[in-house]
Amino acid sequence: MNKLHLHPWLAAGTLALASCAGTKLAPVATTPTAAVAATPADPAGVGLDMADLDRTVNPCDDFFQFSGGNWLKSNPVPSYASSWGPRNLLGNRTQETLRRILEDAAANRTAAPGSNAQKVGDFYAAAMDTVAIEKAGIGPLKPELDRLAAVRDKAALRAAMVHLQELGTGIFFRGGVEVDEKKTTEYAVQLNQGGLTLPDRDFYFKNDARTEKVKTAYRTYMTEVFGLLGDAPAVARRNAATVERLETRLARASRTRVELRDPQSNYNKMTVAAAQKRYPALDPKKLLADMQLSKAQEIILGQPAFFDEVNAVLKTEPLADLKTYMRWHLVRSFASALPSAYADAAFRYGQAQTGAKQQAARWKRMQTATDQTLGEAFGQLYVDQAFPPAAKAKALEMVANIKVSMAEHIQNNTWMSAPTKAEALKKLNALRVKIGYPDVWKDYSALSIGRESYLKNVLAARLWNNKRETAKFGGPIDRNEWGMTPPTINAYYNPPLNEIVFPAGYLQPPFFDPKADDAINYGAIGGVMGHEITHGFDDQGRQYDSEGNLRDWWKPADAAEFTKRANVVGQQYDAFSPLDSVHVNGKLTMGENLADFAGLTVVYGALQKQLQQRYGNGPRPKYDGFTPEQRYFLSWAQLRRTNIRPEALRQQILTDPHSPGQYRTIGPLMNMPQFQAAFGCKEGDKMIRSTTDRAVIW
Template identity: 40%
Template sequence: MILRPFWFAAASAAVLLSACATTAPPSTEAPITAPAPAPKPQAQVGTFGFDVAGMDTSAAAGDDFFRYAVGKWVDRTEIPADRSSLTSFAIISETAATRTRAIIEEAARANAPAGSDARKIGDYFASFMDEARIEALGAAPLKPELDAIAAIRSRTDLSRALGASVRADTDALNATNFYTERPFGVWIAEDLDDTSIYRPYLMQGGLGMPDREYYLADTPRFVELRGKYVAHIAAMLKLAGYSDPEARAKRVMALETAIARTHVPVDQSADVAKSNTVWTRAELPTKAPGIDWDAFLGAAGMADQPRFGAWQASAISGMAKLVDGQPIQAWQDYLAFHTVERGAPYLSKAFVDEHFAFNGQALSGAPQQRERWKRGVDFTSNALGEAVGKLYVERHFSPQAKAEAQEMAENVLKAFGQRIDRLEWMTPKTKARAKAKLANFRVYVGYPDRWRDYSGLSIVPGDAYGNWSRGVLFEYRRNLAKLGKPVDRTEWFMTPQTVNALFAPSQNSIIFPAAILEPTFFDPNADAAVNYGAIGGVMGHEVSHGFDDTGALFDEEGNLKNWWEPEDMARFKAEARKLADQYSAYEPLPGVRMNGEQVLGENIADVAGLAAAYDAYRLSLKGAAPQTIDGFTADQRFFLGWAQNYRSKFREPTLRRMVVTGVHSPGPWRALTVRNLDAWYPAFDVKPGQKLYLAPDDRVKVW
């Protein structure tokens, strides 16, 4: 399975993005000035579905479309003190979190039968909210794990400890999750060469900062962060009771820097064809010498697996050499720190505060910790996501919304098929395979047909740390249990209360959770042009992922198999290169340019998806004439619906992190997708000489 989510991160008010910005993950630098806490801005949605009051029509759409579409929203909106950014996704997520809180707190009060999902939900949340109990325990919950680390005496012991630490927390094609802070990641998904079976994939991990560049780049900002990180490591180890924490911190940093040198960069990790490396069990000791693989795999629960994916093969081999080549004391300090770091959010206030001081303030620029109930809602939802989600959709997702969203998705698929038919550059043979793949798409809206079983998860009242630890182990074992069984093609990879969407290439499935089907993305009462520009663009984006630079490599059964005629692939790559060059020209921060290749897949999906959504809107009219409403034509409302999805403000550290590590362009730059659609130009009277004007031959038309 490969996930390509439609993902947005929120950022902060220290940086105002112009019409050349796009969406990305939160960054990690301290703000120059911290904005004062502000009330959450409420979207003022017009009677036909978008925020007219948030527009700045004094800006020319052809010079600064982002400013034109959302400029006054940017001016009046402050990033809340507990966030490193603010986006439309974040605002809708606040609504979902408030709803989820009510569900969880009701479960906590209900005293439901022991063992029931409702009781587990309530006990998990109540245990996390019991600060007095957590404070009284202090560092005690860490003791069994830290004692086990202290008992490591040999390379075999170390290999066993590393194997026992792995969890199912990586994802080879979700670039927001390419690697784990644990030494190794394990991703259990469809075998890319035969999607009827599952395969375990080993993935690079082991870094406490977001990317190898944070360890290796010589920029002043990263040098400063490295100093803060060493101090943070020492502070965490001191809180856990370790002697000489400064010396230990230096050893940890030296080891992580060595690990960073082995890591494969983000853009290379996204290269599926190169990364689909298969090692047999017998080959592991020769391909990656240095680890006792018998001990590692036995502790990881994979002793009987005959073959593995080595996604970043050179990094796996490099890490194995470090297991053999670095002193055991350095590994013990490293494992101890990361045990404390992972568990800190569930421990006493001193741990929580220090964890936030580095990860929230220094890395992301957020001046204030999120309220405890919000963290509790997130953690409970992570551990018992579908149990919470089942209650969420019962209360907050109507059959009408599901039916309308499904109809829109069907129109988007139909429109995409018609676009394939009209392609002049593609040969009939490749067109036929593309249409076969499109016909095999599965579309899931709202919630899964079968809910996950949590009967095997033990939730103990008053044990916040243990509940978290058992929850991640439960999820890992759930994934391990897939091995050797037929692939479940109905599995959901997001909970219904998640504000997001995704495409799973190995399953040819797209998922739109209930929580994203809310204004401003989708409103059953809104004008269709706005809905198609907003959620229709998201739907088109996910469909297009099946045909982007990665999705195009998967056939109609989801197997990694070339189905293109060579001349068609050459034409596709040439057009994609134009899009990469277009985005490489954007400079979100002075001296910080986007890597067009790194964000290419998401930008292809944006361009093709928005074009398909535009055609789908026209199909939905069924021959009726488009309407002008309150002075806005249907085409204007369509493109404004798209652009207002990308309302965003970022703190500088978050924006920098997004550009360095992300595969999505930050929000305002995603709004610039419109430059490649011919219909945008007459809609806003965009002329040659304006800043965003592209000559017809320079507009990218991938599909």
């Protein structure tokens, strides 16, 4: 439950022809700025796809379309996907490497028992054995269903509830052991809201046509699953209605996604005795004992009012209805490991949210499952084949350069006082950087994996992982732990540990290419590095100090000035509208937008330093007719060229803290004088905000 700032590029999709202000732009048939006209003397570069540019569009009018318009036209979303962009293409290439590793491991029947190769190979082999899965049916899950069916009173129900938490089913709430955000030298028991099936609490209350389509699919999905479990049609429909009624109660008490962005209001520590008095039906004391956490004297509740409702639900709802809700979540959470009828039902429900036309190939889904379940065992095999040491060294050099640029931006800041600057620099200097893969790999020796049953492997892995996480309580903070696996094409900032993490999967073309010039790498992976570093100073991250503690280290006047400047960014993004009647939520996306703004500015400064070191005051080479500065912005933009289905785009705007790709492209650039100078844009051009409307953070 660490508040990791995750950055799934898949979520950065968008429609191709949305303008800066939310109205549709027709292609602008003007001659592009002279600075972007190639000459025969200019050599070809590495990293940019010239054929993908739409040169009928003026870059100063719509840089998203200029930088990738032809690519958008030529790359529709495949039938199995909800969006499509460069990250997907890299994902496909990486998946082929991972597939070879998995198939080799599965074919190796002589791997040493207990080795990573044995566990990875057996897990994947069992996952791909659809004949055995269909033959086993619901059988491997029957002991869990029988355990729940045997519950006869509320006390036994609470014990079953803990067990289903251990299995990762997500019932009622999310709980576990995490770093205490106000005392980051210790672990704490934390409980947060959860227990819903629909993608967001607001879905339970909206009644527009798009939401009703998702809710209809949700009801159909539940009814189908209850039918597969043997319930008669009328009973299945009643059970689905029961689940929806209980989830609606939980949703009504849940905080919105914007409210969940406030770390202070979502940190509520109380003694176990006080929690026992407030939530007697939940019975926190017995709950912790059953979770093997009886030594805990305090717990941190994210949303106390939500747990008031959980307590009321457990006290007032009929036992049979609570068991129905729990049975649903038990089966739903294992749908992908059950026979195809269950997985197909889950996919049809997902279709209503994403618009995907068909499921991805089974090997791709099972490769993802292997990564999620045995990520570091699998990751070691991947790193051995696909991550050269030179890539790590270059990435560390880039991060160091960007940190220097960030320090200069803090020192030269005109609105921040000296004491706040000193604290900011202290935090920046304390930032930990993790590149490629963990220094200490996760130990899977206590987890038994075989080829007999895919579902049994998943059950065993979830129980093992829960036990491993629970065992952290009372021990030292594990600062070697990673929240992502090595093949992941993503990155994150972790506020309580004040660290940025870049898995090996991210450090390859087109995000990172040793053959490309500096402008390309700084605009691509460098932009992400700057983004992650400046997450430590966005509206959420700035509330954590150099040691990761949730503590206000800002002088009041500085905090007020930051908030005023951030609000300008929020207002700009509120105006963006990629779909009719659907606007970006500037408050939900605030942290990601601020990180884009600051990251691009800071990394641009780092690039200038790098160019100065390399070329001094001499001429800087053009490639493909573009200056380094232009290539920097094009590199940033081309990695955000994304086609996305309307269903997925709408859901992204409702639930994802990332803005759609076109606004991640144009939103920051519209405020950057560096972009204006690079492309010779004029005041009044659509990509240029006036000096009075411009947002400036760092």
